[in-house]
Amino acid sequence: MKKASVGLLVKNVLVLVFALIYLAPLYIAAVNSIKPYDEVIKAPLQLPVKATLQNFADAFQSSNMLALYQNSILITGLSVVLLIIITSMAAYIIARRTGKLYQALYIFSLAGIMIPPIVTLIPSIKTLSALHLLYTMPGLLLFYGGTYFSTTIFIYVGYIKTIPKSIDESAYMDGANPITTFFRIIFPLVKPCTATAVIFLGMWIWNDFLNPMYILGFSGGKTITTGIYNAIGTYTSKWNLVFANVLLASLPIIIAYLFMQKIFMKGLTSGAVKG
C-alpha cells in the first residue's frame, strides 16, 4: 500500500512539472502583455502593478490587426469550405464505385500526402502568375486546395465507405439525382468527418506562414502570422508589444480549442489513427 502511494506521489509531481512547463510560457506571454514596458524589464514574472490595455491598443493599430483578422478569417474560412466541398464530392464517387479505375484514382489522389509543401510552392508561384492569380487571395485558396486535397479525401473516403449503400440506393429509387442525394442525405451523415476536416484544415491554414508569405507577397494582404511576423520584426525588444501581438494572434484559436476540446481530440485521433 505504501509503495503504491509513493508511486502516485511521484507521478503527480511529474504531471505537475510538465503542466507547469506548458503553462508557464503562456502565463509569461499573458501577464507581460498587460504591463508597461519598464515593468516587463524589471519584473517579468510578477503580476502587473499597473495593468494596462495600452499594448493591445498599440498593437492593434501598428499591426493593422483588423485587416489581419479579416484576411485570416476569409482565407481560412473560404479554403476550408472549398476543400470540403470539392473533396467530399470526389470522395463520394471514389467510395461508392468499384472497379480498377476508381481504385487507381484513389491511390492517385493520396499521392500528395507525402509531398512536403516546399516542393509545390516554387512551381505554383509560376502557375499562379500565369493565371494572373499570384499575390491574390483566390490564388492562395487554390494552392491550399491542391495542398490539402489528399489528406482531406483520405479522411472522407474511409468514412463514406462505412455508410450503407442502401441509404443512397433508396434515394435513387425515389427518383433523386446524385447531386441532391449527396448534399441532402450523405453530406449530413458524414458530419463527424467534416468536423475532423474543419479542425485540421482550419488549424493548418490559420497558422500557415511560409505559403502566404510568398503567395500573397507584399501586395496580396497579410495574414495574422505573416502580419505579426513583420510587425514584431520592427520592435523585437519591446516585449510588451510583442506579447500583445502574440496574444491577439493566438487567442481566437486557443478559445476555439478550449470550447471544443472534445471535438478537437476526437477529430485528431480519428484522422490519425486510421492512417
Add this chain to the structure above:
Amino acid sequence: MKQNKLYDTIFLAPGFIVYILFMIVPVVMCFYYSFTNWDGISTTFRMIGLKNFVTLFRDASFFQVLKVTVIIMVVTSVIYNVLGIILAALLNDKGKLSSISRSAIFIPTVMSAVVVAFIWSYMVQTNGGVINSIILALGGSAIDFYKTPLTTIFVISGIICWNSIGFFVVIYLSTLSTIPQELYEAAKVDGAGWFHRFRHITLPLLAPGITINCILAVAGGLKQYDHVKVITGGGPGGATQTVTLFSVEKAFEYNRRGYSSAAVIVLFIIIVILTVIQLSISKRHEVEY
C-alpha cells in the same frame, strides 16, 4: 443510372482539377526545374542535366544545411516519441490533474509556430530572459542558449517539441485506450512489475501509434522552417539553416530556382526513403492479439 458517367465527372472534376493543377503539376515541374538553370524571372532557360545536383553535393554549405536538418529531425523525433510515450502513460487516467495537464500540453499545438517562436525567444534570452532571470534569482549564472550553432539547434528543437508534442501525446493516448485492461490484470496476477508490464504489454501494443508518430515526426522534422526563420533566420552565417530555409533563400533571394528545386528534390527523396524504411520495419514488429 445511365447518367453515371456524367455525374461522376461533375463530382470528381472540381477536386481533381485543383489537385492536378496545384499538386501533381508542381511536383512534376519541381523535378523538371531541378535539371535546368532557370532563374525564376527569364522566360528562357535550358536543361543542364545533373549539374545542379553535382553543384549541390560539392557545396559545403549544403552539407551544413543537411546536417542541421538531420539533427533537428533526430532530436525532435526522439523527444516526440520517448517523452510522448512517457507523458501519455502519465496522463492516461481519469483524474482531474491529468485532464487539466492534457489540456495544457495540447494548447501550444493549436498555436502558430511563429507565435510560439516569439514567446520562446523571450524565454531563452541571455539578458533578461525568463529562464535566466530564474537561474540568476536562484544564485546561478546565466546560460547563453545561443552559444554555439549546435546549442542553438538544440534549443530550437526543444521549442519545436514544446509546440507540437501535444499532437503526439494524443495519438499515444488513443492507442493506449485500445489496449485491453485484462492483459494488465492477467500480468499482475502472474506477478509482473510495472516495468515488465510496460515492456511486454504496453510497448508492443503501442506499435501502431509508434509507427504513425515516427513517420510524422521524421517527415515533419525534415521540413522545418517557421521556428528557425523566426528565432535565428538561419544565422549566424547560415549555421542554423535547414534545407527548406536554404531552398527558399536560393529561390527567392538569389533567384536560383533550378538549384533550389534540386535541393527540394533531395529533401523529398530523403523523406520518401526514410518513410519506406520505417513502414517496412513496423510491418515486421506489429503484433496480433
